Amino acid sequence: MKIAPWIAIAAFGFAGAAVAQDDNTLNVEGETLLTETAAPAHMDSVDTIYSGWRFRSSETQALQTDDFDNPGMIFVDTAIEQWDKVDGSEGKACSSCHEDVADFAGLRTKLPRVDNGELVTMENLINECRTDRMGAEAWKWSKGKMTAMTALIGLQSRGMAMDVATEGEAAPFWEKGKELYYTRVGQLDMACSNCHEDNYGVMIRADHLSQGQINGFPTYRLKNAKLNSIHGRFKGCMKNIRATPFAEGGDEFKALELYLASRGQGLSVETPSVRN
Amino acid sequence: MASGVKPRVKVPKKAAAGETITIKTLISHKMESGQRKDDDGNVIPRSIINRFTADFNGENVIDVTLEPAISTNPYFQFEAIVPETGEFTFTWYDDDGDVYTESKSITVS
Numbered sequence: 001m002k003i004a005p006w007i008a009i010a011a012f013g014f015a016g017a018a019v020a021q022d023d024n025t026l027n028v029e030g031e032t033l034l035t036e037t038a039a040p041a042h043m044d045s046v047d048t049i050y051s052g053w054r055f056r057s058s059e060t061q062a063l064q065t066d067d068f069d070n071p072g073m074i075f076v077d078t079a080i081e082q083w084d085k086v087d088g089s090e091g092k093a094c095s096s097c098h099e100d101v102a103d104f105a106g107l108r109t110k111l112p113r114v115d116n117g118e119l120v121t122m123e124n125l126i127n128e129c130r131t132d133r134m135g136a137e138a139w140k141w142s143k144g145k146m147t148a149m150t151a152l153i154g155l156q157s158r159g160m161a162m163d164v165a166t167e168g169e170a171a172p173f174w175e176k177g178k179e180l181y182y183t184r185v186g187q188l189d190m191a192c193s194n195c196h197e198d199n200y201g202v203m204i205r206a207d208h209l210s211q212g213q214i215n216g217f218p219t220y221r222l223k224n225a226k227l228n229s230i231h232g233r234f235k236g237c238m239k240n241i242r243a244t245p246f247a248e249g250g251d252e253f254k255a256l257e258l259y260l261a262s263r264g265q266g267l268s269v270e271t272p273s274v275r276n
Numbered sequence: 277m278a279s280g281v282k283p284r285v286k287v288p289k290k291a292a293a294g295e296t297i298t299i300k301t302l303i304s305h306k307m308e309s310g311q312r313k314d315d316d317g318n319v320i321p322r323s324i325i326n327r328f329t330a331d332f333n334g335e336n337v338i339d340v341t342l343e344p345a346i347s348t349n350p351y352f353q354f355e356a357i358v359p360e361t362g363e364f365t366f367t368w369y370d371d372d373g374d375v376y377t378e379s380k381s382i383t384v385s
Contacts, residue, residue, distance in 0.1 A: 068286045
């Protein structure tokens, strides 16, 4: 295993800390994805950002390199069927308005974004289509149909660099997300930064802490054999530190999603990624 | 009644004579083990894929018995040396009597 220079800082106070990353480059179906790049300027204490893929074992990593092996693709297939399925009072399917899902290439890199003074994520956009234009019921934030659809739409942007807007209208949301990221909560009194900034690459029980990047979401997790939404993952983190999770789709998580996306500026979209 | 069952197979389109090729198969299936209970405490009946076979030009290549401990979306990968141009037929047998088949042809040069 190669010792990366950053570990000297990350391992401060943690003797014998393990190094998670290796030199592997992520090739998916012949396309090379960027899993490591210079940290954006707003991050003071991190020099290089790494995709969560770099922290996984080689077996888990391999699953993501081939679309046939990637179990997340099963869910993408279900979304392709859903795409043409008519639902709701207007008698429309996704495909009635959107000719080709490939038109959404690049959308994933820009979300969440501010629309009419409100911060919106892909889940919001999908549900807006469903309720306003299809006359159908909104999907639950982290349920199967929603994560499958966000995976299908996100997949169109695979390989493109994350590039969310943080200035202007988005600035107050971004500030709020940053504050949440650094605020200690819960019985264990921990902030996101305690694990994902101060201790990434270090073992947490049997697992390597990643930087908490969200460029691969929705992500297929081996532990529950399904696609997991970004907010679902936030919820899991908050439960682990024995805090009361915010609501999925709520203002707090959306702001946090924007801030986290901005911490991953430049990393390739990996949707749907495979993690443990 | 099985819903959302979809077989997927990956076989190279071409191979050289005597070359070892890798075949990957996957079927999306719940693989309900028969051990679980629903919210009311009733046992959910077993519903799994119980047999998987692959045939090449009518000749059986592989025949697998699946047991309830096999997890969701069973995946098989195996290697084969292909003697001639022909067609692979993959068959999955469901507990409920359904049979799913998928065929892939391969050209041997």
